[in-house]
Amino acid sequence: MNKKAQFEMEQILQILRVMVLSVIVLIIYGLVSLGINNNIEIFHAESQLIIQRIVYSAEGINFYDAELDRTFPGMIDSTKFSSGHLQSVFNLPDDDQHLAVKLSLTIEGEEEKLAYLNQEWFDRWIELTSFLGKGGRQLKSEIFPVIYFDKEQKLKKQGILKVEVIIRND
Amino acid sequence: MFSNKKGQEMGLETIKEIVLLFLVAGLFTMFLVNLRSDTYFERSYLARDLSLIEQGIYASPGKILKYTYYPIGGTSLKLGSADIENEKFNQIILSNFDYSFDQNKVEVKDKTVRDNVAKSGAKYYAYLKKEFMNVELKEPPSIEFKKISQLEILNSDE
Numbered sequence: 001m002n003k004k005a006q007f008e009m010e011q012i013l014q015i016l017r018v019m020v021l022s023v024i025v026l027i028i029y030g031l032v033s034l035g036i037n038n039n040i041e042i043f044h045a046e047s048q049l050i051i052q053r054i055v056y057s058a059e060g061i062n063f064y065d066a067e068l069d070r071t072f073p074g075m076i077d078s079t080k081f082s083s084g085h086l087q088s089v090f091n092l093p094d095d096d097q098h099l100a101v102k103l104s105l106t107i108e109g110e111e112e113k114l115a116y117l118n119q120e121w122f123d124r125w126i127e128l129t130s131f132l133g134k135g136g137r138q139l140k141s142e143i144f145p146v147i148y149f150d151k152e153q154k155l156k157k158q159g160i161l162k163v164e165v166i167i168r169n170d
Numbered sequence: 171m172f173s174n175k176k177g178q179e180m181g182l183e184t185i186k187e188i189v190l191l192f193l194v195a196g197l198f199t200m201f202l203v204n205l206r207s208d209t210y211f212e213r214s215y216l217a218r219d220l221s222l223i224e225q226g227i228y229a230s231p232g233k234i235l236k237y238t239y240y241p242i243g244g245t246s247l248k249l250g251s252a253d254i255e256n257e258k259f260n261q262i263i264l265s266n267f268d269y270s271f272d273q274n275k276v277e278v279k280d281k282t283v284r285d286n287v288a289k290s291g292a293k294y295y296a297y298l299k300k301e302f303m304n305v306e307l308k309e310p311p312s313i314e315f316k317k318i319s320q321l322e323i324l325n326s327d328e
Contacts, residue, residue: 017183017187021187021190021191025194028194028198029198032198032201032202036205038210038211038214040211040214040215040218042218042222045222046221046222046225049222049225049226049229050225050229052229053225053228053229056229056231057228057229057230057231058231059228059299071231073231088300089299090297091273091274091297091298091299091300092274092297093274096274096295098295099295099297170294
């Protein structure tokens, strides 16, 4: 082996050494990080509260009798079942990328009624709900048997309400 | 120490690597010492917990006359004239931090690093109503929540 070839061989060995050292450092970092957990998982509690807020609170979509000061859980007020009303309940900022909700109400013999909170992002995020970790989203879905109170026609109809909540993983 | 030139070069390389390893070990030790004194976990926990309380209060169908939140020493819930005490020990001390509540976020700040914005705060989403006025609380021993016509958040000392 001539001198030039020997020099090149040494250079390659140096690079290999640095690579091995980097791998060792990364392994040590990984082992140290394994013992540290700063993540606090609240998705299930948070999504449940958001569903409760929509379905049971006085400000939500259920019928509220101001005279009696009473909410009727499970009875949906037709005037409140809209994306605009959901937006006013949650006061969502324009640039919000944390929460999106879809409500679907099925009444026999009628077209499915839909209401959204953050519709644009809901449609995009629904594809990401199977991804774990940061950047991914989680979906919680619940179904309620409800009575739809049509205030215009003064009619009460039975229906099924599906609430889907998507929250970003933080 | 080394009899020939090649041996000297090899010795220098080994010393370089040993120094580098000590440097890495030192950095890790510093990282762990910082982590021990850092309050990110507590701030993050409190921001999330307070946000859940706000959401829970909004989700309740009725009025909340008074809910006192203090993670150390337990919590008390006032329903009419009855006090329900729930004594639970928790190591997070509320008065170690400052709090700000705005319409969309709860932020918990470490008062010892007030000037270091990046390190001081941990935020979480709230989604409060438009009528809610921003609230700043400094080192509260406990925080009181009320919902009669709208949500109110108070320092229990005031």
